[in-house]
Amino acid sequence: MAEILRYEHVDISYNGSLTVKDVSFTLEEGEILGVVGESGSGKSTLIKAAMGLLGPSGMVTRGDIWYKGKNLPDLPDRELRKLNGPELGMIFQHAGSSFCPIRTVGAQLYEAASEHERLSQKKFRQQALELLGKLGFENGKRILDSYPFELSGGMQQRVGIAAAMILNPSVLLADEPTSALDVSVQKQVVEEMLLVRKTFGTSIILVAHSIGVIGAMADKVLVLKDGEMVEYGETQQVLNAPENAYTRKLMSAVLRLRRS
Numbered sequence: 001m002a003e004i005l006r007y008e009h010v011d012i013s014y015n016g017s018l019t020v021k022d023v024s025f026t027l028e029e030g031e032i033l034g035v036v037g038e039s040g041s042g043k044s045t046l047i048k049a050a051m052g053l054l055g056p057s058g059m060v061t062r063g064d065i066w067y068k069g070k071n072l073p074d075l076p077d078r079e080l081r082k083l084n085g086p087e088l089g090m091i092f093q094h095a096g097s098s099f100c101p102i103r104t105v106g107a108q109l110y111e112a113a114s115e116h117e118r119l120s121q122k123k124f125r126q127q128a129l130e131l132l133g134k135l136g137f138e139n140g141k142r143i144l145d146s147y148p149f150e151l152s153g154g155m156q157q158r159v160g161i162a163a164a165m166i167l168n169p170s171v172l173l174a175d176e177p178t179s180a181l182d183v184s185v186q187k188q189v190v191e192e193m194l195l196v197r198k199t200f201g202t203s204i205i206l207v208a209h210s211i212g213v214i215g216a217m218a219d220k221v222l223v224l225k226d227g228e229m230v231e232y233g234e235t236q237q238v239l240n241a242p243e244n245a246y247t248r249k250l251m252s253a254v255l256r257l258r259r260s
């Protein structure tokens with residue numbers, strides 16, 4: 001498999017304070033990498049760095065993030081903005097809250113797509129319906145004509161994933177896309193992301209609190225503790241035989257929750 005994204009000895013700081021330390025990994029085409037760690041361990045920071053979304057106080061202070069021969073932290077904002085969407089897609093925890101409440105889903109998706117590509121409303125609608133069909137939505141027309149508040153939270157999240165796929169990015173960066181959802185809806189979102197990978201060959205970095213979600217989806221896992229990578233490897237291996245005490249702690253926390 002060809003590599004699509006590579007972090008090499010990446011340090012990230014906010015206001016000079018080192019938050020992510022010496023992280024290296026490779027994401028291959030069509031691969032799903034799960035990132036886990038306690039709250040504040042730097043998971044969101046890690047993926048925001050690729051998209052230049054660290055904000056004014058954040059900076060990659062060492063190392064490289066290679067994407068198709070370009071070192072992303074070296075690119076001017078203008079260049080990065082061109083990549084965000086068509087090359088690197090992002091899904092947030094509450095996709096619903098990124099929709100505007102007073103305009104239809106279809107109108108908002110059209111606006112997002114036409115920022116990157118000139119296409120008529122009619123052509124867009126055709127493409128969007130085709131995509132929603134491929135991703136298993138039975139009533140794409142109704143979804144495009146709905147206002148966000150007419151969709152359930154889980155449906156909004158699934159539509160958020162479809163929205164990111166309209167521009168057909170090579171890499172999808174998903175920041176806790178399932179954390180706010182109940183278990184049955186989490187399952188639907190996981191299935192949709194797996195379908196995205198299967199249908200489009202998209203590589204995915206999935207940040208998740210739930211080891212269960214990671215176990216169900218990810219080919220590889222990266223465990224972050226206080227900004228440091230304490231474990232990285234094939235999912236089954238890491239989950240069946242975690243080498244690090246912190247990984248074992250994360251896993252036992254899940255087991256305890258299940259038992260209670």
Ligand SMILES: Nc1ncnc2c1ncn2[C@@H]1O[C@H](COP(=O)(O)OP(=O)(O)OP(=O)(O)O)[C@@H](O)[C@H]1O
Nearest residue numbers: 014019038039040041042043044045046054055057
């Ligand atoms: N814009 C910012 N400015 C300053 N510090 C920040 C900023 N964003 C994050 N941090 C700090 O960086 C650290 C890592 O934050 P980050 O959001 O990456 O953690 P996380 O692992 O995603 O946590 P969670 O699971 O709660 O989402 C935290 O200590 C956080 O307070």
Ligand SMILES: [Mg+2]
Nearest residue numbers: 043044045175
């Ligand atoms: Mg986070």
